[in-house]
Amino acid sequence: MSEEKSYALEIEDLNVEYHVDREVVHALNGISFRLAKGETIGLVGETGAGKTTTGLSILRLIPSPPGVVKGTVKVRGEDISTLSEKQMEAIRGNVVSMIFQDPMTSLNPTKTVEYQIAEVIRLHEKCGKKEAAAKAGDMLEMVGIPRDRGREFPHQFSGGMKQRVVIAMALACSPEILIADEPTTALDVTIQAQVLDMIRELKRKYKMSMIMITHDLGIVAEICDTVAIVYAGRIVEYGTLEDIFNHTAHPYTAGLFGSLPNMEDRTQRLKPIPGLMPDPTNLPEGCAFSPRCPNASEKCRTQCPALTRVEGEHFVACHLFKEE
Amino acid sequence: MADVLLEVKHVKKYFHTPKGLLHAVDDVSFSIERGKTLGVVGESGCGKSTTGRVVLRLLEPTEGSILMEGQNIAGLSESQMRSKRREMQMIFQDPLASLDPRKTVGQIIEEPLRIHNIISGTKERQNRVLELMETVGLARRYYSTYPHELDGGRRQRIGIARALSMNPKFIVCDEPVSALDVSIQAQILNLLEDLQKQMGLTYMFITHDLSVVHHFSDNIAVMYLGRIIEMAPSDELFAHPTHPYTQALLSAIPVPSLENRRERIILKGEITSPINLPKACRFASRCLYATERCFGEEPELTEIAPGHQVACFRQDKADAKTV
Numbered sequence: 001m002s003e004e005k006s007y008a009l010e011i012e013d014l015n016v017e018y019h020v021d022r023e024v025v026h027a028l029n030g031i032s033f034r035l036a037k038g039e040t041i042g043l044v045g046e047t048g049a050g051k052t053t054t055g056l057s058i059l060r061l062i063p064s065p066p067g068v069v070k071g072t073v074k075v076r077g078e079d080i081s082t083l084s085e086k087q088m089e090a091i092r093g094n095v096v097s098m099i100f101q102d103p104m105t106s107l108n109p110t111k112t113v114e115y116q117i118a119e120v121i122r123l124h125e126k127c128g129k130k131e132a133a134a135k136a137g138d139m140l141e142m143v144g145i146p147r148d149r150g151r152e153f154p155h156q157f158s159g160g161m162k163q164r165v166v167i168a169m170a171l172a173c174s175p176e177i178l179i180a181d182e183p184t185t186a187l188d189v190t191i192q193a194q195v196l197d198m199i200r201e202l203k204r205k206y207k208m209s210m211i212m213i214t215h216d217l218g219i220v221a222e223i224c225d226t227v228a229i230v231y232a233g234r235i236v237e238y239g240t241l242e243d244i245f246n247h248t249a250h251p252y253t254a255g256l257f258g259s260l261p262n263m264e265d266r267t268q269r270l271k272p273i274p275g276l277m278p279d280p281t282n283l284p285e286g287c288a289f290s291p292r293c294p295n296a297s298e299k300c301r302t303q304c305p306a307l308t309r310v311e312g313e314h315f316v317a318c319h320l321f322k323e324e
Numbered sequence: 325m326a327d328v329l330l331e332v333k334h335v336k337k338y339f340h341t342p343k344g345l346l347h348a349v350d351d352v353s354f355s356i357e358r359g360k361t362l363g364v365v366g367e368s369g370c371g372k373s374t375t376g377r378v379v380l381r382l383l384e385p386t387e388g389s390i391l392m393e394g395q396n397i398a399g400l401s402e403s404q405m406r407s408k409r410r411e412m413q414m415i416f417q418d419p420l421a422s423l424d425p426r427k428t429v430g431q432i433i434e435e436p437l438r439i440h441n442i443i444s445g446t447k448e449r450q451n452r453v454l455e456l457m458e459t460v461g462l463a464r465r466y467y468s469t470y471p472h473e474l475d476g477g478r479r480q481r482i483g484i485a486r487a488l489s490m491n492p493k494f495i496v497c498d499e500p501v502s503a504l505d506v507s508i509q510a511q512i513l514n515l516l517e518d519l520q521k522q523m524g525l526t527y528m529f530i531t532h533d534l535s536v537v538h539h540f541s542d543n544i545a546v547m548y549l550g551r552i553i554e555m556a557p558s559d560e561l562f563a564h565p566t567h568p569y570t571q572a573l574l575s576a577i578p579v580p581s582l583e584n585r586r587e588r589i590i591l592k593g594e595i596t597s598p599i600n601l602p603k604a605c606r607f608a609s610r611c612l613y614a615t616e617r618c619f620g621e622e623p624e625l626t627e628i629a630p631g632h633q634v635a636c637f638r639q640d641k642a643d644a645k646t647v
Contacts, residue, residue, distance in 0.1 A: 046505035158594050159368075188367035188532065190591045193576035197590055215506065218578025245582045259510035260580055261539030266558060269517075270539070272510030276475055 007077075008177050008209035009035040009058065009096075014071035016053050016062060016233075023281040027053045029233040030071070032307075035177070040203065040210040042224035044217065044256070048277055050233040051213045055179045058211075059096055060088055075177070094124045097170035101182040103162035106169075107154040113140070113165050114150030120172045139168040143198060160191035167199070174206060181213045196222060217256065221245065226313070229253045232278055232288035235307060239314035249316040252289050287319065295320055329526045330379070330494055331355040335388030337371075337378050344600040348374040350550035351388075353625075356543075358493075359520070361527040363541030363558070365534060365573075369595055371550040372530045376496040379528065380412050381405055392494070410440055413487035417499035419479035423471040430467040433457065433485045440490065456485040461515060477508035484515065488523075496528045501536065513540060534577050538562055543631070546570050549598050549606040552625060556632035566634045569607045605637070613638050 016028040028050045035041050043051045056062050060080060062069050073080050075095060080088065100106045108116055117136035121127065127135070137147035143164040154162055163183060170178060180199065184192040200223060203210055212223050220227055220241070227244040229237040229252065237250040248254050258271035275292040278284055286303050290296040299319050307315045337349040349371045356362045364372045377383040379390055381397060389396045397408055416422040423432055433453045436442075443449045454464060460481040471479050480500060487495055497516065501509040513536065519525055531537050537544055538558055545555040546567065554567040565571045572589040579585065593610045605611070608618040617637055625633040 046507065160594055188595075189534065189576045190367065190572055191594060192578075193588060193590055196578070197588070216578060217580035221580055221582060222578050241582060245580075255507060257580070259506045261513075261535045263535055263538065263562070263577075263579065266539045266562075270510035270514055272514060273507040274511075276477070276508070277505075 006037055007034045008037045008075070009211075010072075010074040010077075011054075011058070012072045012074075014054065014057055014073065015069070016050070016057055017068045018066045019068065020066050025280045026283055027233055027280060028057070029283070031230070031233070031235055033228055033235065033238065035209050035211065037176075037209055038207045039225045040212055040223055042212045042214060042220040042227045043230055044214060044220055044227060045230035046215060046277055048280065049230040051230055052181055053233075054230075055098055055181050055211065055213055058177075058179060059092055059098055090124070093120055093170075093175065094173045095175055096177045096179065097173075097175040098179040098181060099163075099166055099170050099183045101185050103159065103166045103186070104154065106166050107162060109154055112151050112153055113157070117150070117165070117169050117172050120169055124173045136168075136172070139172050140165070142171075142202070143168045144194075160187055160195065163187060163195055164198070167195070167202075171202065171206070175208065177209045177211070178203075179211045179213070182215070183212075184219065185214075185216075199223065217245075217260065229256070232283060233280065234288065234317065235315075236289065236318070237316045238307065239310070240312075243310070243312075243314035247310075247314065249310050249314070249321055250289075250318050251293050251295060251320070255292075287317075327358045328355045329358040329393060330528075331391040332375075332379060333389045333391070335375070335378055335390065336386045337374055337383060338386045341599060347550045347598045347601055349378060349385075350598075350601075352547075352550075352552055353388075354545055354552065354555065356494075356526055356528060358526055359524045360542040361520070361529050361540060363529045363531065363537035363544040364547060365531060365537050365544060366547035367532060367573075367595060369549075369598065370547040371598075372532075372547050373498055375547070376414070376498050376528060376530050380409070380414055380496055382414070407440075410442075410490040411493045412496070413490055413492040413494070414496045414498065415480075415483050415487050415500045417502055419476065419483045419503075420471060423479060423482060425470065425472060428468050428470055429457070429462070429474075429482055432471070432482055433489055436486060436489050442490070452489070453485075456489055459488065459519070460485045461511075475508075476504050477511060480504065480512050481515070484512075484519070488519070491523075492525070494526045494528070496530065498530045499532070500529075502531065502533065509536075516540075534574060546573065549595060549601070551606060551635065552633075553607065553635045554633065555625065556629075560629065560632050564629070564632070566628060566632070567607075567636045568611050568613055568638065605635075 012032045014028050014031040018025040018027060031054055043054060045051050057069055058073055075091060114133055114136045117139050118132035121132040121135050137150055140147050140150050145161060145164055184195050187195060214220060224241060226240055228235045231252050237253050255273035262268045273292050278288055284291055286301045287305055290300040305317045305319045307317045310316050333353050335349060335352050339346040339348055352375055366372045378385045385398055390398045400408060430453050433456055434449055437449050437452060443452055462481050501512050529540055541558050544558050544561045545552045548569050554570045565574050572591045575586055575589040591610050596609060603622055604620060605618040605623055608614040623635045623637050625635045627633050
């Protein structure tokens with residue numbers, strides 16, 4: 001990947017294991033990517049692929065035990081694994097923020113919305129209660145909620161508005177990196193459109209770098225600059241939007257597109273990927289996708305393919321591709 | 325004449341709440357031809373699931389009639405309804421919540437056969453269960469496993485097998501694939517399609533996912549605050565969405581392609597409360613084209629093209645433009 005760019009985030013060979021009972025869950029198996037300043041990367045994959053684990057590792061929020069984290073995560077060039085818990089607290093919410101899928105579980109039902117946003121500001125910036133409350137009001141307005149509604153409690157807001165509140169909270173200290181974990185999955189489609197529109201606007205205004213965790217390729221097409229397709233804790237394909245959508249290289253990526261209904265021709269039959277994602281406690285030898293892959297060879301079943309360059313910034317981890 | 329299996333006429337379902345009467349379903353009429361699929365779409369709270377439940381009389385309609393092959397089931401007694409339900413089954417969104425965690429897969433699928441006394445011999449019943457499992461693509465080895473041991477896709481297959489055990493004519497599918505990953509979602513949709521072809525099933529397919537509904541349905545009804553605001557054949561609806569809400573809804577789908585990007589219509593505000601509704605168009609407060617008339621009068625569904633009905637005053641003007 002080109003060297004002149006400056007990176008907000010660099011992840012190298014990230015491995016996360018959970019030691020539960022007598023089993024080891026291999027959640028992440030060597031994830032590496034870099035996020036350039038002001039860019040948005042989409043982490044795409046199905047349930048259990050390791051998308052959220054990646055997000056949590058960046059904030060060092062993986063509970064340990066049972067979690068074991070290996071590899072390096074650099075935020076603004078600084079390796080966070082060497083930081084103390086105190087230093088880490090200064091990063092969370094201030095430099096790197098995360099939005100979760102379900103807004104209700106990330107809000108405190110007993111505190112007003114304004115209080116909860118102001119709390120973040122007071123933790124990270126030296127300012128009084130009044131000043132923090134005023135800034136919380138500004139944040140609410142920024143996400144399109146009248147500031148006088150700040151006195152209300154989360155249950156008085158609808159789902160879309162709660163997600164806006166969570167976004168306001170995440171952005172209160174103008175973080176450089178925003179990790180959005182399925183931020184619109186729990187929302188209705190017209191509300192999703194509103195929230196996505198707002199995220200895009202805020203990203204442009206504050207030149208934030210963003211990690212968009214999603215299973216929805218439609219959202220990726222609208223928001224992201226680069227895409228990493230994650231399968232069984234590994235990146236199997238990485239590239240620009242153009243690379244992934246128009247020059248799909250990995251059979252899993254192709255399978256994801258084939259599973260989606262064709263909007264042009266509704267009679268066209270869906271082409272699902274047969275089988276299931278492998279059990280993370282018992283990953284197959286070789287390529288993790290090989291049991292579901294229509295073209296898997298003997299080599300695929302024994303050797304795990306490494307990410308190799310297709311062209312420019314487009315990488316794929318597939319033996320079949322090399323052979324072509 | 326079209327062979328209509330189910331006809332729903334002026335069905336209403338109101339709930340009493342401390343704040344007033346909640347109009348969950350408010351005067352909904354539609355019909356489904358035998359062997360076809362009606363997709364019902366709308367956002368949370370629009371009344372699509374309530375409509376599905378009322379059609380099966382899992383909820384009693386406040387008003388209106390539900391004609392299954394010409395017979396009004398809204399007037400049937402409890403015991404008459406029980407035998408009628410064999411013909412009318414349901415597949416639920418969250419298979420884990422709708423499957424008994426203490427029963428094995430075999431027991432779950434067998435239960436309706438036993439309760440409805442369809443097959444009396446134990447051995448015969450077991451054979452029928454295994455046959456059903458094969459139909460929905462569940463391997464025999466899962467006969468004695470429990471639902472929690474299986475993944476979402478297989479659990480949904482159990483739900484489908486259970487619904488099929490009654491040899492139904494009509495199935496209400498309430499968000500059957502919403503909880504599943506895309507690759508599994510496609511497996512289940514293909515299965516439902518195959519079953520429809522093999523057994524001549526009629527579906528009412530309730531979902532919030534517009535690209536799925538387009539793929540899966542012959543006709544689509546769009547609901548907003550308890551009413552059908554537009555209804556048309558699938559391709560017609562996607563080619564000529566006419567109600568401003570349908571237009572906004574379709575434009576809001578994130579398209580997984582870098583070409584054919586559409587202009588977004590971003591709606592202001594959110595769905596309002598279905599309690600104590602004013603006599604006005606329910607969409608008026610969010611509508612880009614609302615006029616004074618929309619706030620004082622409620623539009624009725626009117627046909628604008630063969631099979632295409634819209635409840636909007638503006639459509640008169642739209643017609644005038646195209647002529």
